[in-house]
Amino acid sequence: MFDTMTAETLARMQFAFTVSFHIIFPAFSIGLASYLAVLNGLWLKTRDETYLTLFNYWKKIFAVAFGMGVVSGIVMSYQFGTNWSVFSDKTGPVLGPLMAYEVLSAFFLEAGFLGIMLFGRERVGDKLHMFATAMVAFGTLMSATWILSVNSWMQTPAGYSMNELGQFVPEDWWQIVFNPSFPYRLVHMVLAAYLTTALVVGGVGGLHLLRNREDAPARRMFSMAMWMLVVVAPLQIFAGDAHGLNTLEHQPAKVMAMEGHYDSHPDGAPLILFGIPNPEEKRIDYAIEIPKLSSLILKHHWDAPLAGLDTIPDEDEPPVMIVFWSFRVMVGLGFAMLGLGAWSLWRRIKGKLYADRWLHRTAILMGPMGFVAVLAGWITTEVGRQPFTVYGLLRTSDSLAPVAAPAVAASLIAFIIVYFFIFGAGTFYLLRMMNKPAGTVRLGLRDAPVRAAGITPIQETHPDDAHGVKGD
16 A cells, blocks of 8 residues: 555654544643633632533543543654654754743643642632633643644744754744744634534534433533534634735745635635646646635735735645645534524523424534544645645655654554544544433542552441441
8 A cells, every 4th residue: 555655744644643543632621621610610700510520520521532642743843753753853943942932831820739639629619610710721732732733834934034954043033933823823713622522522512412302411501502602703703814915925825725726816805615626737626716806805806916826836835636625624524613693692692592303403513513623724734835845945845754664654654543432432432421411420530530659548437437447
């Protein structure tokens, strides 16, 4: 299967495979950590037991997802030294510190307070427990901030110079961290994480409402998730539009591939809704398009000229087929989320939010679609940057370590087997936990560690056992 592939292609496939598995867990844990902080805060404010029930339910699911995200992230980072050592050498002076800041300021923060959030309410009190929960949520957002800064610098490098060894070296850390595309990518990704979590919570709520319409925790989680869609889905569309305009300014070839514009349009470019990219003939076959709408969206004028891929050298052209379709999957799912939110708002106004079984079924169907949209967005971003690792400056072919194709193929096969076994089992476990109603005492995780190393378990006694002898 891999016999005819080069080491570069295999290394790219390996990184794409591992990062695709990894990104779905942070996309979920970023939003879920914030949701837990909201649930805990609402319980402290109202003392409504429904909020506490939901907090205890989702914190156990968060713990599993967080652990799977950590493991998949560690594996991914090793590839910088194995398959992409030249990239690491050339960009290390800039990207190395940013990744270290992510571990020191963000990961340690969330990991340090995670145990208190999961097991510490009875030990530290409500206020400190709330603080720990908020710090876990803040830590996940900080992790996203640093990682998005790294990725954004690779897309729109700034604040650097080149030394005599051909390495990128920092000149202005403010420009490096807050590079031109960073604010747009950060907002877009955080909103995507919130939408992903809302869809999962809404899907779980819809599932349990189908089983029992009077299930109070299911009603509450479904209502909160639908409100999140109503508010965040429109914001995400506006954020995505702003991100697209920023990409047009700094990475025009990526936008040309997204839009399917092989040819330049001096008098206004059409919006191609669907079609089949034909790289050999440099055209979109069977195109369904709206005249001049692309110019209106991207330049805010019907007749604004838009350059096409005919202005880009063939060797610098991104893979149009992948970028074209992944972009449409992302946008299509974004509007589907908007539609689900609008539907829920209409049913809420009619007083039918908890009675509309088709709404609940649709919410279940949309449950995993946030992950699909996140993957489609990252595919658009990363494949659209090709053939560069640092856009316009360092080519992917020049970033590869001196590795042989058979060695990369062997490790890729091993990754595929292990990942599908380990993370398949983990995902099945998560789904089994979500299948149980929120009032379930045990979801599969214990509420606290059974014992710590070197500590003798406490002996249970009968209340009427005056001598403290362990009961039968």
